[in-house]
Amino acid sequence: MNRNTLLYASLLIFGLVGAFVFPAYKLQLSFLYILIVLAMTWDVQGGQMGYNTFGNILFFGVGMYVASSVQIAMFFSLSEWTDAGGEKTFVHTVPQFFQGFAFGILLSGIIPMLIAGIIGYGILGLRGHYFAICTLALGIAAGEIAGGVEIIGAGQGMTVPVWPKGFGSNELSSQFLYYLSFALAVITFTFLKWAYSTRFGLVLNAIRDNEDKAEAMGIYTMRYKIIGWMVSAFFVGLAGGIMGHINGYIEPTEIAFAGPTFGVFMVLMAILGGKGTLWGPLVGATIFHIFKESFWTFFLGWQYVALGVLIVVIVVYFPEGIMGWLREKYPERFGEVIDEADRKAQVTLK
């Protein structure tokens, strides 16, 4: 237990002082926290529930658009803001900015959650690869639709309100976003840790292991699946809302509904770390982010080759991820008891 407390404390301290110790990497780190949230929430479906979704990016994009649109529309006309010619420039005052920010972020969690609740019944009834492909199509369709709707800027994209002038420096704005994303990561982690320890987590695992049996035992699996998806949607939406502010510019298919990048990265990170574990997505996201960023520096133009090779190696040789590999190697550390006699009796088959 002592070790556990030490671990959590060191992580918390790292997060809290990170902004001051590594000021140049503030944004990199905020980005990492967002990635951690994405990986952890994907794991609710992909790891714990056994439903491999490609569609969580839908909530990411919706959250991003909602957060900024609400912040703008509360004080100005959204259509004039996004008007492609952009003749007019609007500036939020300090109280306007923060009121809009708060409401925008709040709704950026709630609206995706509601969407997940509404479409969940139809889509979570699909299983296996049909589910994966249906959610993939959802994400692509959403991006294409957003690219055609003019009130949110269509293909032109949309600029996010800028930090109000005269309220602190640039440092303050990136510190603000840093702590916001750190808080989101901490809350997501804590919430999921708690949720997995309750009956809810057990039901999700039961669905993964055998949904029909779970149903036969009298569990309303559909209800749990929808709630699980809503939880993911809520946190992913919040992450999207914050991400919009970190980027400063929203583009429908490349930033908001970025299926081929973030949509796949969240899956990869979870698998790299080990799906179905609490720590896996976190570790996976961290390693993935560091790996990717260093390749961007050292292998100009070759980073995709490296990434492609990495993906193939991960899924072919480490399908259980880092945590899964560790678990296999040191089962005792995970609280699994293996009888000594049993182990000795084990013979390698093949």
Added chain:
Amino acid sequence: MKVKNFIITFISAIALLLSTSTISLAKVVGDKIVLGAAVSLTGKYSSNGVHTQNGYNIAVERINSMGGVKVDGKSYKFEIIYYDDESNSGRAAQLAERLIKQDGVQYMLGPYSSGLTKAMAPVTEKYQVPMVEANGASRSLFTKGYKYLFAVLAPANLYLDVAIDTAVEKNGGKPVRIAMAFEQDAFSQDVRLGIVEAAKRTGSKIIIDDKLPKELNDMAATLSKVKATKPDVLVVSGHTKGALTAIRQISEMKVDVPMLAMTHCDAAKLSKQHGKASEYALCASQWHKSLSYRDNYFGGGMEYAADFKKMFDYDPPYQSAESSAALLVFKDAFERANSFDTKKVRDALAATEMQTFYGNIKFAPGGQNISKPMVLFQVICNDDGSKCENKVVAPLKWASAELVHPIPKWSDR
């Protein structure tokens, strides 16, 4: 609890890694002025990204070999830190942040395409880093009140409105009927706005207004509509892929329009790839090698084209020329500011008034270049169609050929 140990070690390793690698490059190292640039080396804009990078590289090489930049009596050389933005605007914004915060870059060059520039501009503005960009023409870049953004090119809404004016003029001053097909991206949509305004100004009517999804490579439906409605002008813009697809399908479907106006003809090597099928296409361009501008580094456009071809083995599209011009502007600004202070450099940039091989450069308060007109060229082939060339047709000052209007019908070609 070995796992927890592992995680702790892991976290501390990251912390160590981060703290040791915070050796950020200064903006000026020794005799080098470090510029930062994110260009699209991969992804859907990779062809134009390479044109941009080549444009930067040839200018850096030329300036460095001709004495470099003289600031405060000392000669400095340019050096560019490149990152690959993967044609993705989200990535471009992150890289801008990274160049400035981690690599300590204080002067930026622009990426390729308006969308990516739009993503980077808020970042450079936030950190007050001057950015001279050469490939982001969307007008919305210049109405946001950015103080540190300078574009050597004319805004996108001016690309093709001359074509509409010409069409009206050829129509005896009467309004024309316009069909438009534009890709769903920041640049093309801004060209579209220019057309919409030109239509309003001339009282012309827009009868088809299609927005093509980014990944679409089939325009058959749009062209069928054009065939059915017989407009006077067809305007198409969709980067390289859009230009090639349009010409291929127009020629195959035998779509007869009196005027076909496009963008990205030279970047797509249209006349080479499609030959006679691309004849009579009217193209908007920021630059053409036959223009009579001159400077001390590249001489005139023809010399630039020859040098470029020698170095990279293809004819320079305007995307390369404008990128080279961006460096000439930077050099000029450094020398006039006689300092490396970003504010002073920024002020010097704002006061730029110079001629380069690419054109005159003078920035409006919004950052766009106001002293260089767009040119229109038309693809003209010789009789047997074996050789097709881009001939400037407007403005008349540089015109090397007369505009062929209306375009002959396919049955007569």
Added chain:
Amino acid sequence: MLPSNRGHFFKYLEKYFMDFLIFQAPMLMVQASIDGILLGILFALIAYGMALQWGVMNIINIAQGELVIMGGYIAYFMYLSGIHPAFGVIVSPIIMYFVGVGMYKLVINKVVDRDLFISILATFGISILAQQLMNFAFGADVVVAQSNFGTTMLFDGMVTIPNAKIFSGLVCIIAAIILVIYMKKSKLGRAIRATAQNARAAKILGVNTEKVYASTFGINAALCGIAGACIAITFTLHPYTGLPYTVRSFMIVIIAGLGNLPAVAISGMGLGIFEEWADYLIGTEFRIAAVFSLLVIILVYRRFKLSKKREYLK
């Protein structure tokens, strides 16, 4: 002026006009349908390859589109060296067959008996690797190969069909027929079908499943090669444009089901026609969105239909 954001009323009026256009000019319906069918046949061939290896090896190949583009580049390089690109439909499947077998030997054989999701990710990795390598090898330019086949005009020039498209349609149909006969008659074809039905039983009965898998993947790549050569002469090629082909063939297979060639052909063409018509009826900007929304709707509809019988799509 067309109002951009304001005045949606005018926008709808204008759309209304466009709605009418397709009904005013009935030839447009013919044009849209023919375009759709010819587009659909091409997608159906790619989809058939996907269905084949999905059915036999239980692998979803995300790199399908990259195989197509690679095949296209083969035809393009033939065109550059002075050979007519139409011969690409013969050469590129041969080369692509070996590319496919190589890919199987290197990576795919390690994920064959794993979870379907693992294969999706592994092939995604291959696809970005392939994109990147093509970008280095073939250059970043968007390229086209000229067939100079001319155009067929119907109804007094009202309906025009590029002969290159007709050519690729025919090639795709012939390739599909040859493949069906091959699968029925040849020894390897029967082995492939046996493996698809029950890999273990086939193995016991002496079928070398490893070889069967390799050739299945090779045949899939060859089909992509044929389609790619057709695309080189009808559309454009760029290293990064493979994804749409993957996703379309996905959809066709999902709608048609595995191992059912007529259904694949019909759903391919149906999808092509739907896409062209959607362009006229709801606007070009929502054309792709319409296709993907349709997929979601079809899947959800099938799910509700099955759930009445207490079954589910799996």
